[in-house]
Amino acid sequence: MIRHLLSAADLDADNATLVLDTAAEMANLAGREVKKLPTLRGRTVVNLFYEDSTRTRISFEAAAKRLSADVINFSAKGSSVSKGESLKDTALTLQAMGADAVVIRHSASGAPHRLATWVDGSVLNAGDGTHEHPTQALLDAYTMRARLGRLDGLAVAIVGDVLHSRVARSNVLLLHTLGARVTLVGPPTLLPVGVDAWPAKTSYDLDAVLPDADVVMMLRVQRERMDDAYFPSVREYSRRYGLDAVRMRKLPEHAIVMHPGPMNRGMEISPDVADSPRSTIVEQVANGVSVRMAVLYLLLGGQHK
Amino acid sequence: MTTYLIKGAAIVDGSATDLLIRDGVVAAVGRDATGRGAEVIDADGLVALPGLVDLHTHLREPGREDAETVESGSRAAALGGYTAVCAMANTDPVADTAGVVEQVYRLGRAAGLVDVQPIGAVTVGLAGERLAELGAMATSAARVRIFSDDGHCVADPRLMRRALEYVKAFDGIVAQHAEEPRLTVGAQMHEGDVSARLGLTGWPAVAEEAIIARDALLAEHVGSRLHICHVSTAGSVEILRWAKQRGIRVTAEVTPHHLLLTDTRAESYDPVFKVNPPLRPSADVAALRAALAEGVIDVVATDHAPHAVEDKECEWGYARPGMLGLETALSVVRSVGLSWDAIATRLSRVPARIGGLTEHGQDPAPGVPANLTLVDPAATWTVDPAALASRSRNTPYAGMTLPARVVATFLRGSPTVLDGKAVR
Numbered sequence: 001m002i003r004h005l006l007s008a009a010d011l012d013a014d015n016a017t018l019v020l021d022t023a024a025e026m027a028n029l030a031g032r033e034v035k036k037l038p039t040l041r042g043r044t045v046v047n048l049f050y051e052d053s054t055r056t057r058i059s060f061e062a063a064a065k066r067l068s069a070d071v072i073n074f075s076a077k078g079s080s081v082s083k084g085e086s087l088k089d090t091a092l093t094l095q096a097m098g099a100d101a102v103v104i105r106h107s108a109s110g111a112p113h114r115l116a117t118w119v120d121g122s123v124l125n126a127g128d129g130t131h132e133h134p135t136q137a138l139l140d141a142y143t144m145r146a147r148l149g150r151l152d153g154l155a156v157a158i159v160g161d162v163l164h165s166r167v168a169r170s171n172v173l174l175l176h177t178l179g180a181r182v183t184l185v186g187p188p189t190l191l192p193v194g195v196d197a198w199p200a201k202t203s204y205d206l207d208a209v210l211p212d213a214d215v216v217m218m219l220r221v222q223r224e225r226m227d228d229a230y231f232p233s234v235r236e237y238s239r240r241y242g243l244d245a246v247r248m249r250k251l252p253e254h255a256i257v258m259h260p261g262p263m264n265r266g267m268e269i270s271p272d273v274a275d276s277p278r279s280t281i282v283e284q285v286a287n288g289v290s291v292r293m294a295v296l297y298l299l300l301g302g303q304h305k
Numbered sequence: 306m307t308t309y310l311i312k313g314a315a316i317v318d319g320s321a322t323d324l325l326i327r328d329g330v331v332a333a334v335g336r337d338a339t340g341r342g343a344e345v346i347d348a349d350g351l352v353a354l355p356g357l358v359d360l361h362t363h364l365r366e367p368g369r370e371d372a373e374t375v376e377s378g379s380r381a382a383a384l385g386g387y388t389a390v391c392a393m394a395n396t397d398p399v400a401d402t403a404g405v406v407e408q409v410y411r412l413g414r415a416a417g418l419v420d421v422q423p424i425g426a427v428t429v430g431l432a433g434e435r436l437a438e439l440g441a442m443a444t445s446a447a448r449v450r451i452f453s454d455d456g457h458c459v460a461d462p463r464l465m466r467r468a469l470e471y472v473k474a475f476d477g478i479v480a481q482h483a484e485e486p487r488l489t490v491g492a493q494m495h496e497g498d499v500s501a502r503l504g505l506t507g508w509p510a511v512a513e514e515a516i517i518a519r520d521a522l523l524a525e526h527v528g529s530r531l532h533i534c535h536v537s538t539a540g541s542v543e544i545l546r547w548a549k550q551r552g553i554r555v556t557a558e559v560t561p562h563h564l565l566l567t568d569t570r571a572e573s574y575d576p577v578f579k580v581n582p583p584l585r586p587s588a589d590v591a592a593l594r595a596a597l598a599e600g601v602i603d604v605v606a607t608d609h610a611p612h613a614v615e616d617k618e619c620e621w622g623y624a625r626p627g628m629l630g631l632e633t634a635l636s637v638v639r640s641v642g643l644s645w646d647a648i649a650t651r652l653s654r655v656p657a658r659i660g661g662l663t664e665h666g667q668d669p670a671p672g673v674p675a676n677l678t679l680v681d682p683a684a685t686w687t688v689d690p691a692a693l694a695s696r697s698r699n700t701p702y703a704g705m706t707l708p709a710r711v712v713a714t715f716l717r718g719s720p721t722v723l724d725g726k727a728v729r
Contacts, residue, residue, distance in 0.1 A: 109493075109505050109621065110620065110621045110622075113574040114620060129505075129622065130504035166504060192507075194496070194499070194502070197498040197501065
């Protein structure tokens, strides 16, 4: 297994499948009365969060605790970081404390790569700027496989602010590795220059893509993007790229609707779609814990065969 | 003053000759070069170049003496074969008054390792709002002729027009940092495949090209001289070629790093590769090399940009842009295939002419100021950041083995470097 998980591209098909299979075993554990494994007893996992993200931090924390690891939450606010400590100095501190793994969320793309050059333990990227969020892609792939039975050959539409989305980058890489066909959909302003080099198709027309999609993943779109002229208004964005009940009817019967959260209800997704039986949004959260358990287990010395 | 007899140096036409250096000038060349009591320097196998001239150096003093000083930067320059450097104005305080440019000029004289020619800011505080007192800087002891807001673009087209016009009164030249700021908000690296993958905000080539096109047209309209700093794209080359064919008085520089490195270096997220303008893809690198060979790009300038460790040992997005260049420039341009004559032209003769540095950029001949450097063309060396004379360590070439090594540098007849070491 790899030492760090910095990018979804760090996982080849075998390793990615191993994570998903291991996550399925971890999920079985959730149904038991005692939800804890002794696997990482005596190991220390640090959650180093430079951005507020209660959802992701709690998910990693629950995953580490269910594996019996000691968990230290290090949030940038109210810590030495807010007093101007550099990432390197923080890394050396964590190193001195004997962290076996550091889970890092950071607003700067590439911060986990830098961290990995300064610590001996494993580094898990829990979201870096507009770069990647590999465990989100893993839990998304897990959710698709659980709902639809396979990943190979699935048609996945990822819709919205691809330019600023770490979720989209990690999903494109992982889904491609696992044999799914990805189409990125959004206004041209929100698809990056250079996107042609990605292993994905692109489209500006959501309605044309939906009839052939097995999965449609709606990305969060920040309203403030409007101020930078990425789109003219929330209403126009919603009309052209939002998923509402009328548009959802264009999807095949079996297709599922995903969202990494947090949602802007009424912007990229309407409340009736978010709450419909096709929506996997709550499952994604639950699957997140299983997938993160699997990643911690495999990276921190699980000799899983 | 010691008299030196340099024996057997190859001058740029390739022939070996002797040079007698006395009283600050080249006293004699060839068979006439004999001097009793002269200190003999065996230059067998070495190449003698006119001392290199850098049109684009950041010496950081005043303001960031932790990153570089006039003295440490001068030493780095001498070790790199330079006898003159033009110090950019983005210090703290900004070099936008006669007082600051004279301070930098005097610090350079005191260090005495290269001629430090201050560049004056175009606008007050580099803010791009009103003209600095360009005339006062021109008539100061520093005799400023190049004006630049480098680090910032003079983005307001009306202000740029006025600056181009105004400096004609004292044969000045505006050196533009071509970057349309509205197109580079938050930009971190070249906008293309690599930035898309790395999730770093893109710096599109058009932000440079649009300003070069605009300013070339402005220079034509008002009949002024224009210099373009650190050209980095193939599109810019095309615009410059067009402008020169039209007879517009525009000159341009390229940095060593833009001739060698590409944007894929950002994949490490190591900010030692973060620079402005950013490293570009290999097609741009090829176009820049061809443009330099063709003369569409006139000079190589280092954009030597020292930064303190804490400004580079951090997240890419938080790091300051810029790289060291003075001690590696000669070797880097040699590694990309420039001949010794091309090096003399692009790193000495032409930059001296553009900057109005009449004592520099002259090939050794009886009577010319003895500003020259001796290079061992057969030597190779491996770049060790800790061994550089600069106060900073942010070289992008760490660990690379490069050709050619400076053995000696003379400034007005006095050695600043001997046996590859700074004399002080």
